[in-house]
Amino acid sequence: MYPIRLIVVGRPKQESILSLEKHYKKLIKPLIRLEILELTEGKGQGERQLLDEASNLRNALSAYKWKVILDAGGRTTDSEGFAKWLGSRLDLGEHMAFAIGSSNGIHSILKAEIKERMSLSQMTFPHDLCRIIFLEQLYRAMSILRGGSYHK
Amino acid sequence: MYPIRLIVVGRPKQESILSLEKHYKKLIKPLIRLEILELTEGKGQGERQLLDEASNLRNALSAYKWKVILDAGGRTTDSEGFAKWLGSRLDLGEHMAFAIGSSNGIHSILKAEIKERMSLSQMTFPHDLCRIIFLEQLYRAMSILRGGSYHK
Numbered sequence: 001m002y003p004i005r006l007i008v009v010g011r012p013k014q015e016s017i018l019s020l021e022k023h024y025k026k027l028i029k030p031l032i033r034l035e036i037l038e039l040t041e042g043k044g045q046g047e048r049q050l051l052d053e054a055s056n057l058r059n060a061l062s063a064y065k066w067k068v069i070l071d072a073g074g075r076t077t078d079s080e081g082f083a084k085w086l087g088s089r090l091d092l093g094e095h096m097a098f099a100i101g102s103s104n105g106i107h108s109i110l111k112a113e114i115k116e117r118m119s120l121s122q123m124t125f126p127h128d129l130c131r132i133i134f135l136e137q138l139y140r141a142m143s144i145l146r147g148g149s150y151h152k
Numbered sequence: 153m154y155p156i157r158l159i160v161v162g163r164p165k166q167e168s169i170l171s172l173e174k175h176y177k178k179l180i181k182p183l184i185r186l187e188i189l190e191l192t193e194g195k196g197q198g199e200r201q202l203l204d205e206a207s208n209l210r211n212a213l214s215a216y217k218w219k220v221i222l223d224a225g226g227r228t229t230d231s232e233g234f235a236k237w238l239g240s241r242l243d244l245g246e247h248m249a250f251a252i253g254s255s256n257g258i259h260s261i262l263k264a265e266i267k268e269r270m271s272l273s274q275m276t277f278p279h280d281l282c283r284i285i286f287l288e289q290l291y292r293a294m295s296i297l298r299g300g301s302y303h304k
Contacts, residue, residue: 015171016172017168019167019168020166020168020169020172023166023168072230076228076273076274077274077275078224078274079275105304120273121228121274122230122273123229123231123234123272123285123289124230124292124303125285126288129288133273133277133285136278137275140276151276152256
């Protein structure tokens with residue numbers, strides 16, 4: 001089974017976020033190989049910064065057959081639906097990468113290029129918190145697929 | 153303006169969750185008075201525990217004109233929609249309480265009694281994380297209402 005890659009921009013400043021990330025990575029470890037790639041924030045400001053980040057994200061995503069952008073405006077699903085979707089992709093043995101933008105989001109150009117946009121919630125969350133929520137949902141999905149007792 | 157009350161069941165075990173809660177409480181403080189009421193977990197197990205918790209939650213909610221249960225199956229909205237809804241309730245000067253269940257959820261009896269059920273996401277999140285996400289959304293909503301630069 002290919003590892004799942006999570007591509008993020010920037011490093012969380014809060015110790016508590018890093019600690020929660022570590023917590024979920026540890027839970028995920030026995031269930032699936034997860035690789036987190038941390039890109040640096042884009043150069044410049046505003047539009048220019050977003051374009052720089054989009055270019056780095058595009059490069060990082062290019063090797064993957066399934067590229068998914070996490071975006072509040074994307075397709076919403078419940079945890080069971082996500083698990084089912086993830087399971088079917090894993091069964092096909094496909095290389096998957098998920099991307100979370102910087103605190104400024106993701107440039108609309110890149111959003112238009114990547115067909116698969118998934119939403120963790122209609123609500124807008126801070127990108128650091130999105131990291132944690134995605135890891136928790138990945139752990140939950142893998143538990144559902146493996147028949148664990150975590151999801152109830 | 154009446155304070156907003158958040159009623160929760162149980163105390164988070166993770167230091168990182170407590171630290172994030174403190175972080176958001178500090179951000180919210182200048183914007184609106186928030187009171188968090190922490191109920192103890194219900195006695196017994198399974199159904200009995202949920203009924204005990206439902207009874208405690210019912211009591212804690214009884215004094216409030218607007219009672220809202222946070223539940224993955226509730227009404228979803230985006231952050232702007234939540235801010236608009238919250239603003240209209242605050243303008244009416246209504247006493248509001250939000251409730252988050254225990255790690256076992258909220259008994260369906262109580263869910264049926266409380267008409268207003270709000271969802272932070274269609275996805276199921278751990279209740280400790282719901283606490284943080286709700287506080288972050290409350291801060292975001294108040295920033296939107298006050299015209300702050302947090303929400304972009």
